[in-house]
Every structure is written in C-alpha cells, then in structure tokens.
Amino acid sequence: MKVDKELCVSEEAKPMISDRKGSLKVTITPAQHKTLTHLPKRPPVDLAFTDLTYKVQEGRKSNVKTILKSVSGRLRSGELTAIMGPSGAGKSTLLNILTGYKTSGMEGSITVNGMERNLSSFRKLSCYIMQDNQLHGNLTVEEAMAVATALKLPSATTRADKEEVIQEILETLGLSEHHKTMTSNLSGGQKKRLSIALELVNNPPIMFFDEPTSGLDSSSCFQCISLLKTLARGGRTIICTIHQPSARLFEMFDHLYTLADGQCVYQGSTGRLVEWLGSLGLQCPSYHNPASFIIEVSCGEYGDNTGKLVRAIENGKNDIRTGMPLPKPLDYNNKQDMEASLKNGWDKNDATQFKDKEVNGNGNANIQNGIMQYSDVAREKGDLLVQVDTEKQDNVEVALLGTEASPRRYATSELVQFWVVLKRTLLFSRRDWTLMYLRLFAHILVGFLIGALYYDIGDDGSKVLSNLGFLFFNMLFLMYTSMTITILSFPLEMPVLVKEHFNRWYSLRSYYLAITVSDIPFQAIFCIIYVVIVYLLTSQPLEWFRFSMFLSSCLLIAFVAQSVGLVVGAAMNVQNGVFLAPVMSVPFLLFSGFFVSFNAIPVYLRWITYVSYIRYGFEGTALATYAFNRTKLQCHQVYCHFKNPETILEELDMMNADFTLDIAALCLIFLVLRVSAFLFLRWKLRSTR
Numbered sequence: 001m002k003v004d005k006e007l008c009v010s011e012e013a014k015p016m017i018s019d020r021k022g023s024l025k026v027t028i029t030p031a032q033h034k035t036l037t038h039l040p041k042r043p044p045v046d047l048a049f050t051d052l053t054y055k056v057q058e059g060r061k062s063n064v065k066t067i068l069k070s071v072s073g074r075l076r077s078g079e080l081t082a083i084m085g086p087s088g089a090g091k092s093t094l095l096n097i098l099t100g101y102k103t104s105g106m107e108g109s110i111t112v113n114g115m116e117r118n119l120s121s122f123r124k125l126s127c128y129i130m131q132d133n134q135l136h137g138n139l140t141v142e143e144a145m146a147v148a149t150a151l152k153l154p155s156a157t158t159r160a161d162k163e164e165v166i167q168e169i170l171e172t173l174g175l176s177e178h179h180k181t182m183t184s185n186l187s188g189g190q191k192k193r194l195s196i197a198l199e200l201v202n203n204p205p206i207m208f209f210d211e212p213t214s215g216l217d218s219s220s221c222f223q224c225i226s227l228l229k230t231l232a233r234g235g236r237t238i239i240c241t242i243h244q245p246s247a248r249l250f251e252m253f254d255h256l257y258t259l260a261d262g263q264c265v266y267q268g269s270t271g272r273l274v275e276w277l278g279s280l281g282l283q284c285p286s287y288h289n290p291a292s293f294i295i296e297v298s299c300g301e302y303g304d305n306t307g308k309l310v311r312a313i314e315n316g317k318n319d320i321r322t323g324m325p326l327p328k329p330l331d332y333n334n335k336q337d338m339e340a341s342l343k344n345g346w347d348k349n350d351a352t353q354f355k356d357k358e359v360n361g362n363g364n365a366n367i368q369n370g371i372m373q374y375s376d377v378a379r380e381k382g383d384l385l386v387q388v389d390t391e392k393q394d395n396v397e398v399a400l401l402g403t404e405a406s407p408r409r410y411a412t413s414e415l416v417q418f419w420v421v422l423k424r425t426l427l428f429s430r431r432d433w434t435l436m437y438l439r440l441f442a443h444i445l446v447g448f449l450i451g452a453l454y455y456d457i458g459d460d461g462s463k464v465l466s467n468l469g470f471l472f473f474n475m476l477f478l479m480y481t482s483m484t485i486t487i488l489s490f491p492l493e494m495p496v497l498v499k500e501h502f503n504r505w506y507s508l509r510s511y512y513l514a515i516t517v518s519d520i521p522f523q524a525i526f527c528i529i530y531v532v533i534v535y536l537l538t539s540q541p542l543e544w545f546r547f548s549m550f551l552s553s554c555l556l557i558a559f560v561a562q563s564v565g566l567v568v569g570a571a572m573n574v575q576n577g578v579f580l581a582p583v584m585s586v587p588f589l590l591f592s593g594f595f596v597s598f599n600a601i602p603v604y605l606r607w608i609t610y611v612s613y614i615r616y617g618f619e620g621t622a623l624a625t626y627a628f629n630r631t632k633l634q635c636h637q638v639y640c641h642f643k644n645p646e647t648i649l650e651e652l653d654m655m656n657a658d659f660t661l662d663i664a665a666l667c668l669i670f671l672v673l674r675v676s677a678f679l680f681l682r683w684k685l686r687s688t689r
C-alpha cells in the first residue's frame, strides 16, 4: 500500500486519512492557512557553485590544507536543501563560503541566477542563521521583532505596516502567544523559530541555516524542518547543514548535497538517493534510514567508495532529479570515459548549463509568500501551501538586477540604526540586574565603607598620608569597577553583533557609537553617587569648584577605564581579558605618582607616567583637594608636617602640575582608547571570518 505524505507546518496540525483508488493518502493540514502576505516582495534566487576549492594554512610552516576539493553544485529556489556528510567533511566550511561569511582562501565560481555573485548584493538577498541562536535574552519576543523591523525595513514603512509584518510572522511561526515572553525563557525550538522570525522580517529569498535542529528534541526538529519546508515552498532557497536526520526528517528535504572528505558524493533529490546508490552497487538495506546509509558509505563502512561516488556524481556537477533518467554511470576503469569525465567542464558563468535539465526556469515567475516563484517548481512540489498568484508575474533576472542596483548597504540610515541600537541597549541595561543594580549597590556600599574608614580626615593635617591613600583608592575602585564590568559583559555581545552585522542589520559604526553612548549616563550616575558619599563623609573641602574638579577627575577615570575594558573586551575573550586587564594596569598604578614621586622615578622609565591615566586622575584629585591656595589644615597634635597644603604638593612633586593638562590628557587617552576599541572590534569581526 502506497502512503503519500503532504506536510504543512502547524503546531495544531490535524491528520486526515482518506482512501482514494486504493492509495491511502495521509494529509496533515494546518488548522488555519498561514501565508506571509505583508512581507516585501523579493526575487527568487538560484545559487550555483563550480569547482569550489577552499584551502587554509596550517601552523607556522607553509602547510596548506585543502578542505573543499573542487566541488560543484546547484541550490534552487523553492527547495529545501540539506548539506550532509560525516563530521569534518566540510559542511560548515561550504555553508560559510556560500553565505559569504568566508571569502579568503577560496577558488572557483559562485553564481546567482546564472550571473557571477556580487557578494555585496548577495548579502542583501540572504541571511545566515547560525547554530547557537544568538539572541538577546533581555528582550521579549515582541521587542526583539520590533528592533528587527526598525532596522531591516526601510524607515518609510509605517508603524502599522511594521506591526502587521510582526503579527503575521509571529502567527505563521507559532510564536504569537509568546509575544510577551522574554527570549531567555523560550524553549530551544521557540528560540530557533524566533531566530528565523527575526531574519524573515525583510523576506530574504535565500536563507542559510547551520544545524537548525541541533539541541532540539524530535518533535521540535520536525516542527523546525516543517517550517523551513514551508519557507521553501514560498519560493525561497533554504539551505541547511544537518547531521544525521531521522528517516522522517530526511524525506522532508527536497534536495540533498552530501560531502565526504571535502568532495561531493551525492547531489540530487532525497527520494532518489537509494536508487542512485543501488545503481552503483551500494544497496541500502531494507528498513535502513537512507540518511544513515549515505553517511556510513561516506565514512567507509562499506569499503572505500568515496572515489567511485565522487566520480559518478562528477563532484557535484551531476544532479539526480525526480522524473529524470539517472546519469549514465561512467566506466572508470575505461580510460576514455575517465578522460571524458575530467574534460566535461561546465561554463562557470552559466548555471543554466548545469547537468540537471528537469527544472529549468522559463522566465515565468509568480509571487507567493512574497517570493516570486517558478510555476513549474510549484507544480513539481504539488504542495497545498503553494498558491500561485498569476497576476504578479515578473522576470527573475530583471527583478534581481533591480535590487542589485540599490546603492544602499542597509535598509535604514546610520542615524536610525544608532537610535534603535541605543534604545535597545538602554533597555537591556535597565533590565540587567548585574549591570545595573549590583553595580549601584557596589558603589553605594563601598562609598559608605570608605567613608567610614576615612571618616572626617580631609581637613586633618596629621592624616594627610591617609587622605592621599583615600584619593588613590578612589582611582583604584573606579578603575576596576568600570573596567571589569565591560570586560565581562562586552564579549557576550560579540556573537549577536557578528550575526546582526553580517545579516546587514546595522553598520559597525552605528552599533559602536550606540554602545559607547549608552553606558555613559549609567557610569556617570554611579560615579556621582559614590563621589558624593565619600567626599562628604571624609570631609573634603566644601567648595563647589573643588568638588567639581574632584568629580570630573573621577568621572574621566571611570570613562577611561571603561574604554580600556572595551579595548580588552573587543580584542580578547573573557578568560584572557579578566586576567590580562588587571595585570596590564599594574604599571599604570605603580607610576601614578602615589607610590613613587615623579622625580624619584628613573629617567628611562618616566615615559610610563605620561601614559598612566591613573596618574592624571590622582594628580587631578590631589590638586582639587590641596592646590588653589587652600587654607592651612587643622592640626590637633603638637606638630603636623603637612599642615600647609603646599608642603603636600611639594612632597608629591605636583607644585608645577596643571589641572587643565590632567583633564586634557584624560580626554585624549579616552578618545585614543575609544578609537582603538573600534579598530579592534573591526579587526575581530573580520578575523572571526
């Protein structure tokens, strides 16, 4: 008895069984038809690659490792494609190259709808959903979607239209009832669906997924792949790497691309895999999962068949399509056949010459779910979800050129990007308990502790050394609190930044400016609270100009230290940063002028004092406290050596120190560090690729 399955995504899917002319048909139809109608219209994209080779340099010696070995293939719109293969076969590498995530070390040609790929235009048409969902945990589903629409849809789109898009996507992806849920509280499957929803906002015609089912249970895997299939049925090109899917999942894929040792061992429809392998003498045992079988064959469990399979499929130049005769297997013992196979080139720039002759676009494209679609692809699928809108006909290539001609890299201006990212970052900060409340608590607690320890010493001539200790401790505390919080929190942002920046949500400049601006008010408020507490409790001179000088030195130290944290956080991971940043700060502390006065420092080491921001901060607070003709300090003992504030400044070698110069030096260091952090971040983003 023949069993056909037509699967449409829906959590409330209802199975219906009907018996027609002896053939049992199981149809799982959604409770309600879900189509995406409000998304921007985009062209369909067929992606082809020819003789793709990828090499990396290993170690210090010029050892070159070839990861992909002259593979070819074609990935069509309207199809759900799986890239499979044993571990280390090169699946992720191939996906990274096809997405444009990796560009160096690659040879060969990649074409989009038959034309050489222009990476910049291609990135506007595609999105890459990485394995770990890379979501901000402190936003609700609705807020995350609002940010995505604000950044990915043109600014001219009205609020009502944006809300319509959000509503529609959330409903289609079964997330509407979770719209108020924090993303950190979503289940693994829901997180995956949200990652898809965020990228679906601007309706990319080509979507790449790295292991979309990893970490999901079998039911969530099924839902996830069903969703991808629905997206493909809308005319999109859906490509994902997948490890070993179950037989049920495997048959949901339309197209399979299998790699073994960096070469293509199968390309074609999933339904013909067993037949093709059988024709090459590799019989898949009955009741055996074909997906497992091809992996086992690729791993060499049935002997060394890789070479035979690669030659038969011509390393991806052949494509085994439904309804087409199998390509004639060449006799590889025959020298002539072998030479013919090797000579059998394929015009790099013309994907239409691909060896598949079955589904080849006739120029009539239709629009479904916002993606124009070849009607014959739709017919071939016979899927209930495909509803062809014949009124909206367009030509694929012309439509694609139209989008390519757009000079804009991002959907919105950099000002809008800055504003949206700034609002989002402020929202996170408000909700981040560690970042906000713990920090506030720490500043208040330490403020009172220091106030109690150094209580009322500010005007006591016999406690000047303790007061200098207090001034130095201020620097130390403000430096460590602002630096470490950035070192700890910023690297956690990196994966989200990598994903969103790669998927063209915003420019690095706008993002960086937004995060730079966003923490300044919080840092300033904490610093002011701390300084007010310690200043009053320790009885420093109650003169406004002295207080504002003291406060400005402390504020600048906090901002500079935060910038150091940003440089370290941008350049290295949390583990290295947490160790290295304090270690790197030791010379700055030693040369701050507190432990050794300037004149006592060996001449060849004095340059360190000029780059020590702690020195400028310490000097600034010392000048605010003791310079500018401060009256003599009180003395309750027989003799107070430091009764006269000038004696203190003399002892510290600060008689000629200039407060304005200290502030200017701190501002300069702040600017240099902020620019360096940006450059490090740009370098990091490039080097991760």
Ligand SMILES: Nc1ncnc2c1ncn2[C@@H]1O[C@H](COP(=O)(O)OP(=O)(O)OP(=O)(O)O)[C@@H](O)[C@H]1O
Binding pocket: 056, 057, 058, 065, 067, 085, 086, 087, 088, 089, 090, 091, 092, 093, 094
């Ligand atoms: N930068 C690199 N330097 C050296 N070798 C690399 C580099 N990148 C990838 N490789 C190697 O290339 C091969 C393919 O890696 P890739 O991550 O693409 O495999 P995969 O098929 O995705 O594996 P898995 O299924 O285990 O994730 C592996 O042997 C890997 O060690």
